[in-house]
Amino acid sequence: MSMKINQRFSAKDIRQYTFRAGLSRTEGGLLELVSEVYTSILGALTLLTMAGALIVALRHSLGVGDESALLASAVAPGFHSVTLLQASATVLLTLAAALLSVEMTMGPVAMTLPQTAWWLGLPVRRRGFIQPGFLKSLIWPSAAAVVVVLPMALGMVAEPTPGRLALSVLCGLGLAWVLYGIACCCQITDSGAWLKKVMGAITLLAPLTLVATALYNNGAGRDAITAANTAWMEYLPTSWPLLVGDGATWPLLLVVLALGLLALVFLHLERITTAQLKASAAAGAYATSSLLSMDATELSRSLGGATSVGKSRVRLPLIFKGGTALSRSVKTLISTHATMALRSPATLLRVLVLAAVPASLASVEFLGNAILIAVALYLCAHFAATTLGATARFSAGNPAVDMLMPLPAKTVRLVHYVVPAVLMTLWAPICFGLLLALGVGSPSLLILAILAGPGLGAATLRAAFRPTPDWNMPAVASPTGPIPMGAIKAFLIGPDLTLIVLLPVLIALIAGGVPAIAFPIQLTLTFLAYTWGTHIRKPKSAKDGGLFGMAPVPVKK
Amino acid sequence: MGITSLYFQVMSKATSPSRKSPPSRPDVVRAEKLEAGYSGKGVCGIVSFSLHAGQSLALVGPNGAGKSTVVKTVVGQLEPVSGITLINGSEVDDRTLDFRREVAVVFDDDAFFPALTVEEHLAIVSAGHGVEDVEDVIATELEFFGLTAMAKSRPYNLSSGQRRRMLLASAFVRPRSLLVLDEPEQRLDTAMRHKLATRLRAEVDAGLALLVVTHDPDFLDTVATKALFIADTIHTMTPRQAATAIASENPHAD
Known part of the structure; x- marks a missing residue:
């Protein structure tokens, strides 16, 4: 207990010591390093290409440059749409609300869990530990501002x-810093729970207003909402960067406000409590792990910061008396899936919102081109599928639960397939029905999409039961930080099957028609996806198809 | 020369005098009508207690009774629903230097720097507290906790029990006037439990104030000078009564 005390080290000394000690042990061979860097660069190039395509599409849609057949509108003539101004204002409002909501969950001033555990208890000035987190966390909203505002300004x-x-980007940065400053103030004063709820609601509901407006306009005739009715949206603070792009300078006052707010926060950084820093570190770790597991539901939960109260009114039977042991087990598994789905209505709402996103895009004037809608369809289908795969993902992570069932592994896998397949088969007509209501596609395309539904359910399963990276292997240094070997490969399992299943639908959408041959091709691909998604790689020692090489438990009739 | 050696070399150059003994204070910890809980809702009865230097208070009770919540509230990691905790006469605030200098807290945080060794983790704590003979102190604690052979290993190569030992060691490589432990016996083998209990009792007898949550009757009997049974209502007990209560799961046992 009694120790000789010497001059204490500063927070900076301790930070540097931790960093250098870690740096001295970066592992991984040259080949792995090259592979991961290559993948990262390839990913960045893909994103840049997509962003470039978006800008070109916007500019073509606005009549600047040559018209291309691929960029022609997929919306049938005679259908009304939402003005680009309303759409851009809605998108900027949604993104700003999402940014603030995420920042409030992740801190915004953030440290890692080991840092909070091993540094914050030391009797040195905490500013030295917290300040780097404050500055580092400022990078993300700044990058988000550039990534969002620059393409929009270029296009509009x-x-x-x-x-x-x-100047437009500068104004966007000012807006992002103001939001960051507000989130920091909430963190310092331990307040703002209501603000987070409001931002979450805006994030979820704002995109739906686009579809609602377009659907209303298509039936309202003379009472349709015109550009003049929505002109006020241009003056929402979140739209100010676009005003600056058009020549206004007064919105740049946002930058002054932001700098003042950040200075105020900077002076009070040490007021952030250890509990808050630990909570944000835990949220960060949760978000990172869900991002690595490509689990949309978990990622959404982690970024939303919703805490479960541990109680639910939904109670479905999990124990069944009638029938054979096999049928009882099957009922139990299906009931488990249904219970978990019904106990998270937010998840079902998210899936519905995802079904409306392509229609939202199609509802915007000039944006309803086939390529953009196809990209949105693919992404939304993938995220809806992974969201519905939460229960299967849980089973993949906790195989012992499945092992309790007196069922062969193949049967268990098929039962896991049922609920996602049914829900994705229902999702497809909602998504394509909305598109059809806005003049995109045709009844044939709708039928083709319904045929793809069971295949999307298989993609859910493939994503849920994909092999995870070996976290015990040394991490490979990459530009985005240490990544376990095989992580990138794991990311691609699941999205690949979604793309394969949706190929006929996407091609038909882009081509503007559904040839008869598309239906047998779609059915074949759906069947192949089903076979692939429900396939279980047998252990080498297994001869019976039992789980993990174990013989299935005898079933009592 | 490795970073650790360099670090230790720098550490050994510092020459300020030894830390003075803290002035004697009547209460190291005083909880007054403290209600611990979440979102403004208490999870157990209202707790009042005081803890002097040379005393050890054990919080006991069934799983989910709220023991850890009480402890986290006492050390300022949770906002109290109502009531107040004073540590060394001041309202608890884990942001103050005095708090961090005097109070060592070990919860079950399984968070480690993946690239740092056991020894380096302990060096951060020890050096951060300005301990003069870091190398010797760490070596002593590694030996006590049976981790000498694992000193150069990284935490994720250790067993769960070894990681627990490492966490506990981090509380002993630094000065402390109040030690707060949440179920320290968890994941420790019987011999280590006994060794730790004996050491903690010796430190309490030498003037340490100890607040500990435990489910182990033998550990409690060795370490505690008084006990609180945490449930919907709070019962003050002798350590022997508490040990009996744990063993019989009966809060009113004599």
């Missing part, structure tokens, strides 16, 4: 000179 500003674009 009438005369996108470098100077105007720079």
Whole structure:
């Protein structure tokens, strides 16, 4: 207990010591390093290409440049749409609300769990530990502002000179910093729970207003909502960067406000409690792990920061008396899936919102081109599928639960397939029905999409039961930080099957028609996806198909 | 020369005098009508207690009774629903230097720097507290906790029990006037439990204030000078009564 005390080290000394000691042990061979860097660069290039395609599409849609058949509108003539102004204002509002909500969950001033556990208890000035987190966390909203505002300004500003674009991005940065500052103030004062709820609601509901407006306009005739009715949206603070792009300078006051707010926060950083820093570190770790597991539900939960109260009114039977042991087990598994789905209505709502996103895009004037809708369809289908795969993912992570069932592994896997397949088969007509209501596609395309539904259910299963990276292997250094070997490969399992299953639908959408041959092709691909998604790789020692090489438990009739 | 050696070399150059003994204070911890819980809702009865230097208070009770919640509230990691905790006469605030200098807390945080060794984790704590002879102190504690052979290993290569030992060691490589432990016996083998209990009792006898949550009757009997049974209502007990209560799962046992 009594120890000789010497001069204490500063927070900076301790930070540097931790960093250097860790740096001295970076592992992984050259080949792995090259592979991961290559993949990261490839990913970045893909994103850049997609962003470039989006800008080109926007500019073509606005009548600047040559018209391409691929970029032609997929919306049938005579259908009304939402103005680009309303759409851009809605998108910026949604993104700003999402950013603030995520920042409030993740801190925003953040440290890692080991840092909170091993540093914050030391009797040195805490500022030295917290300040780097404050500055580092500022990078993300800044990057988000550039990534969002620059393409939008490039696409929408009438005369996108470098100077105007720079000012527009600066205003976007100011907006992002103000949001960051607000989130920091909430963290310092331990308040703002209501604000987070409001931002979450805006994030979820704002995109739906686009579809609602378009659907209303298509039936309202003369009472349709016009551009003049929505002109006020241009003056929402979240739209100010676009105003700057068009020549206004007064919105740049946001930057001054942001700098003032950040200075205020900077002065009070040490007021953030250890409990808050630990909570944000835990949220960060949760978000990172769900991101690595590509689990949309978990990622959404982690970013939303919703805490379960541990109580639910939904109670379905899990124990059945009638029938054979096999049928009772099957009923139990299906009932488990249904219970978990019904106990998280937010998940079902999210899946419904995802079904409406492609229609939202199609509802915007100039944006309803087939390529953009196809990309949105693919992404939404994938996220809906992974969201519905939460129960299967849980079973994959906890195989002991499945092992309790007196069923062969193949049967268990098939039962896991039932609920996602049914729900995705229901999701497809909702998504394509909305598109059809807005003049995109045809009844034939709707039928083709319904045929793809069971295949999307198989993609859910493939994503849920994919092999996880070996976390015990040394991490490979990469530009995005240490990544376990095989992590990138694990990311691609699941999304690949979604793409394969949706190929005929997407091609038909882009081509603007559904040839008769598309139906047998779609059925074949759906069947192949089913076979692939429900396939179980047998252990080498297994001869009986039992789980993990074990013989199935005898079934009593 | 490795980073650890360099670090230790720098550490050994520092020459300020030894830390003075803290002035004697009547209460190291005083909880007054403290209600612990979440979202403004208490999870157990209202707790009042005081703890002097040289005393050890054990919190006992069934799983989910709220023992850990009480302890986290006492050390300021949770906002109290109502009531107040004073540590060394001041309202608890884990942001103050005094708190961090005097109070060592070990919860079951399984969070480690993946690239740092056991020894380096302990060096951070020890050096952060300005301990003069870091190398010797760490070596002593590694030996006590049976981790000498694992000193150069990284935490994720250790067993769960070894990681628990490492966490406990982190509380002993630094000065402390109050030690707060949440179920320290968890994942420790019987011999280590006994060794730890004996050491803690010796430190309490030498003036340490100890607040500990435990489910182990023998551990409690060795370590505690008084006990609180945490449930919907709070019962003050002698350590022997508490040990009996744990063993029989009966809070009113004599």
